[in-house]
Amino acid sequence: MTRESCGDLAWRAIDCGGPLRASLYLIAVALVCFGQVAGARCKELIVSDGWVQAADDVGIDIPLFLTIRNEVDLPDALLRVRCPVTNFSEKHIVDHGEGAPAMRSIPSIPIPSNSTVVLNAREYHVMLLQTRRPLAVDDRFVCVLVFEKAGAIETEVEVRRSP
Numbered sequence: 001m002t003r004e005s006c007g008d009l010a011w012r013a014i015d016c017g018g019p020l021r022a023s024l025y026l027i028a029v030a031l032v033c034f035g036q037v038a039g040a041r042c043k044e045l046i047v048s049d050g051w052v053q054a055a056d057d058v059g060i061d062i063p064l065f066l067t068i069r070n071e072v073d074l075p076d077a078l079l080r081v082r083c084p085v086t087n088f089s090e091k092h093i094v095d096h097g098e099g100a101p102a103m104r105s106i107p108s109i110p111i112p113s114n115s116t117v118v119l120n121a122r123e124y125h126v127m128l129l130q131t132r133r134p135l136a137v138d139d140r141f142v143c144v145l146v147f148e149k150a151g152a153i154e155t156e157v158e159v160r161r162s163p
């Protein structure tokens, strides 16, 4: 799902951040928006291609994969994820240090400015914990992602066949 306007972006920042952070972000958004030629769309944070693997079992943990494109000239961070099919979620990074790769829980996933972050099983991803129902191929559900600056963004997640 995509943000429609810079105004919306700014108001969401006020909802979610402290007053000082919101003010600074408002100024930043205003600069970004007013810098655009009339008629051009504003820069935004876009979440797309959300998917999970199909799973018959309930109460299991499954990774959620997403593509996050940050067109804004400021870094952001993914803080929280809520999905109706799961009780909890964590942000994970795969630690490729010595020994076998291992997943570690982290407080947020960094989204650098002007970049595209593709969550995947080898680096950053979201882990959905304790699924509440079976997930059948072509099933769809909507998750809410909360970003440090962009605020809450809803995105549709598709259930795909296990490879």
Ligand SMILES: [Cu+2]
Pocket (backbone or CB within 6 Å): 063, 092, 093, 103, 125, 126, 127
């Ligand atoms: Cu994980």
